[in-house]
Amino acid sequence: MKKTILITGASSGIGKTTAKYFHEKGWNVIATMRTPEKEEELTKLANILVTRLDVTDLESIDNAVQKGIEQFGKIDALLNNAGYGAFGPLEAFPREKMIQQFNTNVIGVLDVTRAILPHFRANKDGVIVNISSIGGKTTFPLGSLYHGTKFAIEGISESLHFELEPIGIKVKIIEPGIIATDFGGRSLDFNNDENMTEYQASVEKLMKFHNNFNEVASQPIVVTEQIYAAITDGTNTLRYEAGADAVDLLANRKKLNDELFIAGIKQQFGY
Template identity: 65%
Template sequence: MTQTILITGASSGIGKATAQLFHDNGWNVIATMRTPENDTELSALKNVLVTRLDVTDSATIASAMQAGIDKFGKIDVLLNNAGYGAYGPLEAFPMERIRRQFDTNVIGLIETTKGVLPHMRANGAGTIVNISSIGGQMTFPLGALYHGTKFAVEGISEAMHYELEAAGIRTKIVEPGMIATDFGGRSFDFVNDEEMTEYQPVVQALFSRWGSPDAGANASPASLVAEVIWTAVTDGTNTLRYRAGADAVELLDNRKAADDATFIGGMKAQLGLT
C-alpha cells in the first residue's frame, strides 16, 4: 500500500521541497499550509492533497488530518516543519510576539503531534519527524526566543523517542544548518529598540556578520534537507538525530567538543564583541 506523509509548512522552502521529493518517490502527500489558495504547483500533482493547516489553530489541525485520512486512508509520517525565527533583544519583544514564537514552534508542534498519535497507535506504526536546527544545540546572540523553541523541540523529541517506541512509532529530529530558504524574509521576525543602547553593539555586530558577502556561502538548498528527511523516514533505523548540511556537521561537532567558555568566546571573537 502506498504510504502517506503529512507536512506542515509546505508552501515553500523545506516543506515544499520535501513534498516534491516524496511525491517523486511515489508517496501520497498531504501538503498543508496556512493559505492553500495561493498554491499553484503542489496542487497540480497527482496524489498530493493541498489543504489548510495553521499550527496555532486547533480546528485546522483536526480538519487537515481528517481530510488526509479520508483521501488516502491513513497517515504514515508526520513532518513537523512549520515554524519561524524571532530574533532581537529579549527585553524589546512584547509578550504577544514571544507567545507567538512558542505557540508556533513548540505548542503547534505538540498539538499537531497529539492529533496524529491516536491514528498511528491504532495502526501500530508511524514516524514523527521534527525539524529542529543547529540552533537547537547551540546559540547565536539575540536568539533567546528562537533557540528557546528549538532547544524545546530537541527535548520534546528525545523524550518522545522513548515513549512512542513501545507503540511502534519512531521519532526523528532533523537539524539543518544554514539553508537557502526565505527564513530571512517572511519566516524571520526581528525586533529591536534603538533606545535600549546597551544592546546595539550586539545588534550591529550580528547584522554585519549576516549581511557580509560570504554569509550565505555555505547555505544548503532546501532539497538537501528534504533528502535528509527522506533518509530519516526510510532508513529503517531508530536513529534519533540527523544533521543536514556540511556547516551543521562542523558547527555541532565544534560545539560538542568545546566547553561553554571556549565556544562563547569563539562566537564573540567572530562577531568582534571581545
C-alpha cells in the same frame, strides 16, 4: 500500497521542497499551509492533497489530519516543519510576540503531533520528524526566543522517542545548518528598539553576520534528503544533521567545553 506523509509549512522552503521530493519518490503527500488558496504548483500534482493547517488553530489541525486519512486511507509519516525565527533584544519584544513564537514553534508541534498520535497508535506504526536546528544545540546572540523553542523541540523529541518506540512509532530530529530559504524574509521576526542604545552594537553584529548567510547556506534539498533518510532507513536513529556547517558546528559543540565554544561564537560574531 503508496505511503503517505503529512507536512506542515509546505508553502515554501524546506516544506515545499520535501513535498515535491516525496511525490517524486512515489508517496502520497498531504501538503498543509495557512493559505492553500495561494498555492499554484503543488495543486497541479497527482496524489498531493493541498489543505489548510495553521499550527496555532486546533480545528484546522484536526481537519487536515482527517482529510488526509479520508483521501489516502492511512498516514505513515508526519513532518513538523512549520515555524519561524524571532530575533532581537528580549526587551524589545512585546509579550504577545514571545507567546506567538512559542505557540508556533513548540505548542504547534505538540498539537499537530497529539492530533495524529491516535492514528499512529491504532496502526502501531508511524514516523514523526521534527525540524530542529543547529540552533537547538547552540545559540547565537539575540536569539533567546528562537533558540529557546528549538532547545525545547530537542527535549520534547528525545523524550517522545522513549515514549513512543514501544508502540511502534519512531521519532526523529533533523538539525539543519544555515539553509537558503526565506528565513531572512517572512520566516524572520526581527524586533529592535534603537532607543535601547546598549543593544545596538550587538544588533549591528547580528545584521553583519546575517548578511553573510548566503556564503555558507546549503540548499533545502540537503535537509529534504535527510528527512527522507530519517523516515525510510528503518532505524531508531534519533538525530540527523543537515548541511556541512551543521556537521562542523555540532561536532565542535560536542568536543569543546562551554568556555572554548562560546569564545569561538563570540569571535565569529566579532565580539
